[in-house]
Structures are given as structure tokens and as C-alpha cells.
Amino acid sequence: MSYLADPxxxxxxxxxxxxxxxGDVVPFxxxxxxxxxIPRERLAQVGEHYHRFGGRSPINDQCRALVAAVEADLATxxxxxxxxxxxxxxxxxxxxxxxxxTADGVTxxxxxxxxxxxxxxxxxxxxxxxxxxxxxxAGAPRLDRLRHYGNHPGFVAAFVDAxxxxxxxxxxxxxxxxxxxxxxxxxxxxxGRGDAYPDGHAYERQHRVxxxxxxxxxxxxxxxxxYCSRSxxxxxxxxxxDVNDHLEALAAAGVPGVVLVPVGFVSxxxxxxxxxxxxxxxxxxxxxxxxxxxxxxxTDQRLVAMVRDLLTERxxxxxxxxxxxxxxxxxxxxxxxxxxxxxxxxxSDRPALCGRDRVGSP
Numbered sequence: 001m002s003y004l005a006d007p008x009x010x011x012x013x014x015x016x017x018x019x020x021x022x023g024d025v026v027p028f029x030x031x032x033x034x035x036x037x038i039p040r041e042r043l044a045q046v047g048e049h050y051h052r053f054g055g056r057s058p059i060n061d062q063c064r065a066l067v068a069a070v071e072a073d074l075a076t077x078x079x080x081x082x083x084x085x086x087x088x089x090x091x092x093x094x095x096x097x098x099x100x101x102t103a104d105g106v107t108x109x110x111x112x113x114x115x116x117x118x119x120x121x122x123x124x125x126x127x128x129x130x131x132x133x134x135x136x137x138a139g140a141p142r143l144d145r146l147r148h149y150g151n152h153p154g155f156v157a158a159f160v161d162a163x164x165x166x167x168x169x170x171x172x173x174x175x176x177x178x179x180x181x182x183x184x185x186x187x188x189x190x191x192g193r194g195d196a197y198p199d200g201h202a203y204e205r206q207h208r209v210x211x212x213x214x215x216x217x218x219x220x221x222x223x224x225x226x227y228c229s230r231s232x233x234x235x236x237x238x239x240x241x242d243v244n245d246h247l248e249a250l251a252a253a254g255v256p257g258v259v260l261v262p263v264g265f266v267s268x269x270x271x272x273x274x275x276x277x278x279x280x281x282x283x284x285x286x287x288x289x290x291x292x293x294x295x296x297x298x299t300d301q302r303l304v305a306m307v308r309d310l311l312t313e314r315x316x317x318x319x320x321x322x323x324x325x326x327x328x329x330x331x332x333x334x335x336x337x338x339x340x341x342x343x344x345x346x347x348s349d350r351p352a353l354c355g356r357d358r359v360g361s362p
Contacts (some may be wrong), residue, residue, distance in 0.1 A: 002079040004312045006319065010082050010101060010109040011074070011311055012143065013067055014094060014126055017087030018050075018057025018270065024090065025050045028057075031089040035347070046231075049274045059269035060090070062298060063114070066267070069299040070307050077308060084109070088129050098133040098140055106141040110311050111354075114266045116150035118192035118202040118334070119183055123148070124343035127352035134353070144318075145354040146310045148334040150210045150263075151327045154306030158297035159210070159263055160217040166259045167218065169292035174257030175250055176220050177243070178211040180264025181271055182227035185237045187346055194339025196332070204239065206334075210263050213328040228275040243276070244283045247291075257290035267298045 005011075019028040025047040026040065033043065050057060063085055071083045082104070086097030101109065111130065115122035127145060134140035149155050167174065183191075183203065192202020207225055215223045226246045230238045241249070243260070250258060260280060262272050276293055284291035297303040309326060314336060316323040325333035340357035 002081060004077075005079050005081050005110075005315050007108050008081065008110045008144075008311065008315055008318075010084055010104075010106040010141065011070065011307075012097070012101070012109045012111045013063060013070070013083065013085040013114065014111050014130070014145075015063050015085065015087050015114040016059060016269075017090030017093075018059040019090060020056050020060055022051060022055030025055050028090050049270060052278070053270075053273065057270050058273065059267065060087075062267040062269065063087075065299050066114075066304070069301075069304045073301075073304045073308055074311075079308065079312070082106075086133065088126065094129055094133040095137075098143075099137060102137055102140050108142045108144070110314055111143050111145045112307055112310065113145060116148060116155060116266060117180075117206045117264065118148055118197075118343055120187050120190070120343045120345060121183060122203075123191075123338065124345060124352055124355075127338065127354050128345070128350045130353040131351045143353055144314065144336075145338075146314055147336050148206070149306060149310060150206050151213070151331040151334070152306050152310070153326050153328055154302040154309065155297060156210060156213050156217070156328050157302045158300040159214045159261060159294065162294035162296070163214055163218050163259060163261050166261070166292040166294040170257035170259055170290045172256070174259055174290065174292075175255045176211075176215055176218075176223040176261060177246060177250075177258050178207065178214070178223060178225045178261045178263045179228055179243050179276060180207050180225070180262070182230040182238045182240070182242070184232065184346070185239060187343075188239055190341075190344050190346075192342060193344075194335070194342045196335065196339075207263060209328070209331045211261070213330075214261060214263065228280070229271045243280050247280060247283050247287060247289060251284075251287040251289045255289070257292075258284065259292050259294060261294045262296055265296050266303070267296050272296060 019025045029043040067083050067085050086094035113126045130143050188203045190200050193200040226243045227239045228243045327333045338355035
């Protein structure tokens with residue numbers, strides 16, 4: 001174990017997962033929607049999004065690439081700890097990975113979730129998954145989730161350069177449109193509730209901090225935050241506007257072009273390549289609206305270095321040492337341990353690690 005990582009003897013990448021061949025698609029979607037009563041026929045319809053790309057989501061390959069990049073970066077900086085990877089919804093499942101970590105003798109691991117912002121689906125649900133992954137496993141390692149990192153300079157800098165590049169592909173005075181995954185309004189309202197956000201609503205607020213930082217860095221005053229990938233019952237209100245509806249409005253207003261900045265996503269997984277590169281691109285083409293899409297960070301070296309920074313920062317905190325905590329100008333570093341009642345489960349009260357209100361509190 002490296003002193004810089006002490007007390008951690010492993011890093012665990014925690015992600016969503018995705019199908020890797022056509023036969024995986026519907027079983028994967030059943031995992032994603034379990035308990036919501038969605039008919040198999042509807043899942044088959046949604047599965048067509050994946051079949052358009054050969055029945056394979058890019059997210060697992062992106063996780064493999066990120067693990068390899070982080071391993072190399074840690075080794076270069078003298079941090080000799082293994083990097084593991086486990087998913088919520090598909091192989092390698094998180095519990096299987098924790099079983100392997102236990103067999104390998106890991107005692108305490110820092111967990112990086114491939115979701116940068118506070119919400120039930122992007123934070124607490126993963127914390128519930130972490131609880132499930134260790135429950136009943138004798139000798140399982142202690143798992144600590146690293147803090148949200150949307151406002152970390154490494155994450156933001158990758159989007160700044162990607163946005164500058166995309167701006168060269170559209171007319172001058174084009175509009176910046178930041179895009180993230182829509183969630184139910186009730187879920188958004190409860191997100192991040194605690195000392196930093198007494199009335200919740202952290203999901204949207206955190207995205208706006210990042211969007212503003214990117215816009216200022218590229219010299220754009222005007223920008224919008226919009227949403228994609230809405231799902232669920234039509235009578236349940238979700239965050240709006242939808243990206244396609246917003247493109248319609250911008251075209252009607254005479255905007256000369258648009259740069260889509262998928263600021264809610266770490267890598268180019270299905271919500272990006274289908275919802276933006278396919279559906280939103282088709283909407284823009286129909287409208288005659290010039291459109292470019294900024295790249296997600298993926299394995300950008302600044303994102304990879306950010307992972308190392310978050311690991312060594314949290315390790316120093318756990319050792320009781322003073323540490324600088326990076327955040328973009330005008331924002332505060334986000335919390336290591338989730339406050340009580342943060343990002344509540346909208347359906348049931350389940351145990352979760354890495355929070356002050358339930359199992360796993362420090």
C-alpha cells in the first residue's frame with residue numbers, strides 16, 4: 001500500500017453497466033427497471049436503441065479504458081494499489097467484484113462512482129448498491145464513496161477544451177446548450193438535502209455551477225441547461241425542457257447554431273450517442289440548425305488525474321491530515337459523507353453505505 005493512499009488498499013470504480021451483445025439487451029433492461037412493473041414489450045421497444053448500435057452499449061468498454069488509465073496514472077505517481085470495477089446492472093456485477101476483493105484480501109476501498117452529481121439515481125442508489133454488495137460477505141472490505149466531482153477543475157477543464165473545439169464547427173454566436181439526464185422533479189427536489197443544500201435541489205444547482213464555469217471559460221455569456229432521456233409514467237413530472245423541444249425553440253428564435261455540451265455525463269454512453277448524436281442531431285438537421293456536440297471527458301488525462309486527486313485527498317482526510325480540496329471558482333468542494341436524508345429513495349427506505357443516517361456511518 002502507498003502512503004499517499006493509506007488507509008485505502010484498493011480503488012473501486014462503480015458504474016451503471018450495459019449490454020455487450022444483442023442477447024443481453026432485454027435482461028439488462030429488466031435489471032434496470034426491476035420493481036417498476038414495466039412490460040417486457042416496452043423493454044423490447046427501448047432495446048431498439050441498443051440494437052441500432054449492434055446490441056452493445058459503449059459504457060463497459062469505456063469503464064475498461066478508464067480503469068486502465070487510472071491504474072497507469074496511479075503507478076506513475078507511486079501509488080501501488082489495485083483498481084477494481086463493478087456495475088449496478090450488468091457484468092461485472094458489483095457484488096461479484098466485492099467478493100473478488102474480499103478473496104484478494106482488500107480491507108478498505110475508496111469508491112469512485114461514474115456519476116458526478118447528487119441525486120437518488122446518481123448517488124444514494126449507488127450507496128444502496130454498495131450496501132448490498134457487502135451484505136452477508138464475511139470479511140468484506142469497508143467501502144467509502146469519494147465525493148461528487150462535477151465542480152472539480154479536472155472534470156470542468158476537459159469540458160472547456162471540448163466545448164472550444166465544438167465551437168469551431170458552428171457559426172459565430174451559436175448557443176451553448178448544456179445537457180444532462182432528466183430525473184423526476186420530486187427526486188430533483190430531494191437531491192443533496194443537508195447542510196450544503198438545506199432545501200435540496202442540488203442536482204440542478206450543481207449542474208448550473210459547472211455549466212456557468214465552462215461558459216465563462218470559453219467566453220460565452222448565454223447558455224441553457226436542458227435534459228434528455230426522460231422515461232417513466234407520463235403523468236409524473238420530470239425536469240424540462242427536453243433537448244429536442246429546446247432545439248425547436250432556438251431555431252424558431254433564429255439562433256445561428258448550437259453546441260451541445262453533455263455536462264451530465266462522464267463518457268459517451270448510450271444517452272449521449274443515441275439521445276444526442278442520433279435523435280437531437282436528427283432534430284437539428286430537420287430544422288436546418290447547425291449543431292456540434294462537445295466530447296465527454298472519457299479518459300482525458302485531467303479526469304484521470306482528478307481520480308488520483310480525489311483518492312489522495314480523501315486518504316489524507318481519513319488520516320486526519322490537513323488537505324486542499326479543489327473546486328472551480330465560486331463553488332465549494334462537496335461532501336465526503338452524505339448527510340442524513342440526502343437524496344431519499346422515492347419508493348422505499350433501504351440501507352445504504354457512506355451516509356450519516358444509515359448503515360456505514362463513520
